Amino acid sequence: MFIKGTVFGFVLLLVVSALIIGSILRGRRGVLPKLRVIPGVEAIPEAVGRAAEVGRPVLFNPGIADLTGDYAAQTYAGLEILSYVSRLCAKYDVSIIVPIRQASVLPVAEEIVRFGYLAEGKLDKLRPDAVRYISPFQFGYVSGVLGITERERIAANFILGATWSETPAYIEAGYGAGAIQIGGTANLHQIQFYVAGCDYTLIGEELFAAGAYVSQDKAKLGSILGQDLGKIVAVGLIFLGVLLASFKSNWLVNLMNK
Amino acid sequence: MVLSKQLGQLIAAISGLVIGLSGFINLPAVKVASQELLNWGVVLGAFALGLGFANMLKIHGMKMFRGSGSERAFSLILVGSMLVMVVVGLVQGIQSANYKFLYNSFLVPLDSTIFSLIAFYIASAAYRAFVARNIDAAILLVTAVIVMLGRAPVGELIWSGFPPVTDWILNVPNTAGQRGIMIGAALGAIALSLRILLGIERSYLGRG
Amino acid sequence: MEVLTRLQKLDRRWIYLVLLVLISWPLFKPIGLPLRVSPLVKQSYEFVENLPPGSIVAWSVDSGVAVYGEQFPQARVTLEHLAKKPDLKIIVVHFWEQGPLFFNSLVNILEKSGKKYGEDWVDLGYIPGGEAAMAAFADDIHKTVPTDARGTPLSEVPLMKKVNTAKDIKLWITISAGTPGIPEYARQIQSRYNVPIIAGVLSQFATIYMPYVNSKQLVGMLGGLRAAAEYEKLLGTTGIAGKAVDALSNAHLVIIAFVLLANGVYLAQRKKIRS
Numbered sequence: 239m240f241i242k243g244t245v246f247g248f249v250l251l252l253v254v255s256a257l258i259i260g261s262i263l264r265g266r267r268g269v270l271p272k273l274r275v276i277p278g279v280e281a282i283p284e285a286v287g288r289a290a291e292v293g294r295p296v297l298f299n300p301g302i303a304d305l306t307g308d309y310a311a312q313t314y315a316g317l318e319i320l321s322y323v324s325r326l327c328a329k330y331d332v333s334i335i336v337p338i339r340q341a342s343v344l345p346v347a348e349e350i351v352r353f354g355y356l357a358e359g360k361l362d363k364l365r366p367d368a369v370r371y372i373s374p375f376q377f378g379y380v381s382g383v384l385g386i387t388e389r390e391r392i393a394a395n396f397i398l399g400a401t402w403s404e405t406p407a408y409i410e411a412g413y414g415a416g417a418i419q420i421g422g423t424a425n426l427h428q429i430q431f432y433v434a435g436c437d438y439t440l441i442g443e444e445l446f447a448a449g450a451y452v453s454q455d456k457a458k459l460g461s462i463l464g465q466d467l468g469k470i471v472a473v474g475l476i477f478l479g480v481l482l483a484s485f486k487s488n489w490l491v492n493l494m495n496k
Numbered sequence: 497m498v499l500s501k502q503l504g505q506l507i508a509a510i511s512g513l514v515i516g517l518s519g520f521i522n523l524p525a526v527k528v529a530s531q532e533l534l535n536w537g538v539v540l541g542a543f544a545l546g547l548g549f550a551n552m553l554k555i556h557g558m559k560m561f562r563g564s565g566s567e568r569a570f571s572l573i574l575v576g577s578m579l580v581m582v583v584v585g586l587v588q589g590i591q592s593a594n595y596k597f598l599y600n601s602f603l604v605p606l607d608s609t610i611f612s613l614i615a616f617y618i619a620s621a622a623y624r625a626f627v628a629r630n631i632d633a634a635i636l637l638v639t640a641v642i643v644m645l646g647r648a649p650v651g652e653l654i655w656s657g658f659p660p661v662t663d664w665i666l667n668v669p670n671t672a673g674q675r676g677i678m679i680g681a682a683l684g685a686i687a688l689s690l691r692i693l694l695g696i697e698r699s700y701l702g703r704g
Numbered sequence: 705m706e707v708l709t710r711l712q713k714l715d716r717r718w719i720y721l722v723l724l725v726l727i728s729w730p731l732f733k734p735i736g737l738p739l740r741v742s743p744l745v746k747q748s749y750e751f752v753e754n755l756p757p758g759s760i761v762a763w764s765v766d767s768g769v770a771v772y773g774e775q776f777p778q779a780r781v782t783l784e785h786l787a788k789k790p791d792l793k794i795i796v797v798h799f800w801e802q803g804p805l806f807f808n809s810l811v812n813i814l815e816k817s818g819k820k821y822g823e824d825w826v827d828l829g830y831i832p833g834g835e836a837a838m839a840a841f842a843d844d845i846h847k848t849v850p851t852d853a854r855g856t857p858l859s860e861v862p863l864m865k866k867v868n869t870a871k872d873i874k875l876w877i878t879i880s881a882g883t884p885g886i887p888e889y890a891r892q893i894q895s896r897y898n899v900p901i902i903a904g905v906l907s908q909f910a911t912i913y914m915p916y917v918n919s920k921q922l923v924g925m926l927g928g929l930r931a932a933a934e935y936e937k938l939l940g941t942t943g944i945a946g947k948a949v950d951a952l953s954n955a956h957l958v959i960i961a962f963v964l965l966a967n968g969v970y971l972a973q974r975k976k977i978r979s
Contacts, residue, residue: 239521239522239523240520240521240522241519241520241521241522242896243895244519244520245520247520248520251520251686254683254686255686255690258686258687258690259690259694262690262691262694262696304541305700306534306537306541307834307883308883308887309883311684311685311688311689312685314688314692314697314699314700315684315688317699317700318688318697318699320699321699338548340541340544341541341544341545341546341547341548342540342541342544344544344547344548344551345544345547346700349701350699350700366554366555366558367555367558369551370551370552370555371547371548371549371551371552374545374548375603375607376607376768376770377606377607377610377611377770378603378606378607378610380610381606381610385570389567402882403611403614403770403771403906403908404610404611404614406614406617406618406621407610407613407614407617409617409621410617410620410621410716413621413624414716424677424681424684424685426674426677426678426681426912427908427909427911427912429677431618431621434621434622434625434626434636435621435624435625441677442677442678442680442681442684443677443680443681443683443684444684445681445684446681446684446685446687446688447684447687449688449697449699450691455696457691457696458691458696458697461687461690461691461696462687464687465680465683465684465686465687468683468686468687469679469680469683472679472683531836534836600805603769604769604772604805607768607769607770608769608770608772608773610770611770611771611773612773615723615727615955616719616720616723616724618959619719619720619723619955619958619959619962620716620719620720622959622962622963623714623716623719623962623963623965623966624966626963626966626967627966627967627970628967628970629970637963637967640963641960641963644956644959644960645956645960647907647930647956648930648949648952648953648955648956648957649737649738649739649740649930649949649950649952649953650737650953650954650956650957651953651956652738652740653737653738659740659742663742666910666911666914667914670911671911671914671915674911674912675915
């Protein structure tokens with residue numbers, strides 16, 4: 239019944255999912271984990287506030303990945319945070335610009351931003367070109383974003399999602415515009431650019447946890463504990479693997495290949 | 497309104513479950529259902545492209561008529577080139593000589609040019625960011641210099657030890673760190689996916 | 705103090721200008737810096753060299769024109785190597801739509817190699833569908849690709865009579881820039897059919913894919929322009945990579961120089977403030 243080589247992965251997925259669901263249920267009952275401060279997330283209201291002070295817009299870049307595929311989770315994570323940022327922008331009367339590369343993300347982003355403004359009772363303040371489809375080509379999109387950053391002189395630059403080689407371009411353009419920059423991705427090959435160039439960075443899982451963090455929803459916060467429990471399982475497997483490998487045993491490797 | 501919200505969540509949950517299971521289970525029904533859902537996704541993506549086209553026409557159309565000098569010009573160029581490619585592609589086909597000429601003469605060099613700007617941006621970012629303000633930044637600086645010298649032929653001329661040290665840095669601490677981040681990111685993605693499948697996360701429906 | 709402040713707030717365009725000049729100069733007047741061949745490139749080269757006669761090799765460009773500068777040399781040097789081995793049979797196939805653009809610039813390598821189209825090599829063109837297309841191709845090539853890129857039914861192509869699934873392929877060389885890419889190849893081609901894979905990747909992704917090399921899912925890897933230059937050296941050819949690698953050295957030196965300058969300015973300013 240199982241595809242060859244996936245049994246162990248399936249069982250592990252079930253174990254981790256059970257831990258996360260258990261944590262979500264505990265969270266709903268009010269048993270919440272104590273979360274460490276994620277500076278990048280704490281800085282979001284500061285960034286929007288700064289944009290309000292200088293009267294310049296906020297740019298929110300949800301990355302260039304689609305809503306399907308291996309990188310979709312990062313797009314969803316970015317859109318979660320967009321929901322929060324758009325409400326803040328509506329609250330402080332700041333313009334928001336959301337450039338989009340994947341057409342399927344466009345209606346979702348439009349709905350999120352519209353709802354953010356509606357929730358604050360400021361739908362009339364939403365500019366009609368807030369969410370803009372730029373180009374399906376990676377560097378066509380990049381050149382569009384660079385142009386917007388420069389022309390609109392953005393005050394806050396959020397780059398939260400899956401990005402690839404074009405990351406330094408967004409960051410340098412934001413720096414040139416004098417923007418405060420908050421970036422985050424789970425793409426390992428780009429993290430160094432965010433760390434080097436942004437004022438605040440969300441690394442890897444912090445991007446996924448950020449949406450839960452800002453919502454302060456009990457169930458979502460509970461799921462963050464589940465992630466950490468999953469890490470304990472992973473560390474346990476690593477230790478077991480190192481021990482067995484030291485005694486030249488292939489037991490765990492063979493089990494993982496089932 | 498309530499029904500459409502719950503319907504959206506139900507569709508997301510069922511689709512996610514079927515496609516997730518298809519990565520592990522070898523049942524024909526699961527495979528077929530998963531492939532069908534993925535095909536629907538491709539079709540939806542194609543329709544979404546039409547939406548993107550309409551969005552661009554709306555925004556740039558507004559700028560062409562109501563924008564200031566340079567905004568008007570840029571929007572005119574954008575809409576004009578977009579319409580030319582669409583008309584040539586539809587009328588003559590994407591295998592036609594004219595379409596290939598436009599693609600190879602405009603799109604390809606422009607794509608490469610924007611990508612090549614990244615090198616310059618990296619240089620200016622390095623000038624700004626690689627300053628040893630504290631111990632962490634100092635470690636970053638020293639490591640970056642060693643790796644840059646190890647990867648370039650000129651580094652070996654300066655000291656033959658740069659390449660092996662670079663290889664060690666990339667293969668040992670760098671790979672270890674990346675694997676750790678990879679595991680954390682994968683767990684984060686599982687947690688987010690579960691939140692979406694269970695209907696706890698609804699921001700993608702636009703309703704937070 | 706004013707000099708230090710000016711240096712600290714240096715206009716980025718000076719950095720861009722110096723970089724532009726020092727990168728361009730070796731392209732016109734190569735310096736010819738000595739190049740050490742790394743073990744991984746040597747491993748990739750030797751794998752191809754040691755393929756038994758008559759082996760069928762799949763070669764694909766799963767990349768875009770944006771990264772032409774870094775990956776075209778990899779594509780060229782790997783295809784040149786395959787073309788130089790008279791006993792190897794080559795299937796050209798791509799899973800990125802811009803793959804054929806790369807191949808169109810390189811097709812003369814095969815046409816001038818003495819290999820006969822249809823018997824020694826075949827072009828199957830671009831197959832849309834990403835990972836699903838890769839899986840379908842691996843399972844049944846004839847069902848997935850009814851005709852080659854020139855419109856000939858596969859049943860009429862002599863080479864393809866010996867090839868039905870990925871099991872018949874002895875090596876897959878992919879020049880890869882994203883998705884579908886190495887993880888998809890590892891899942892659909894390597895783990896299911898045990899096909900050895902050599903990947904040409906962007907230098908920034910080389911460390912990401914090292915775990916695949918360590919676990920032997922990749923038997924070789926070319927990381928970036930430098931690896932293409934090393935491969936050219938092993939092959940005994942002179943290509944663009946060999947010239948460009950001097951420009952790469954200059955670029956690295958410029959960045960290091962500016963970084964050291966920035967640190968010098970910072971330390972000098974700190975000293976002045978303290979005193």
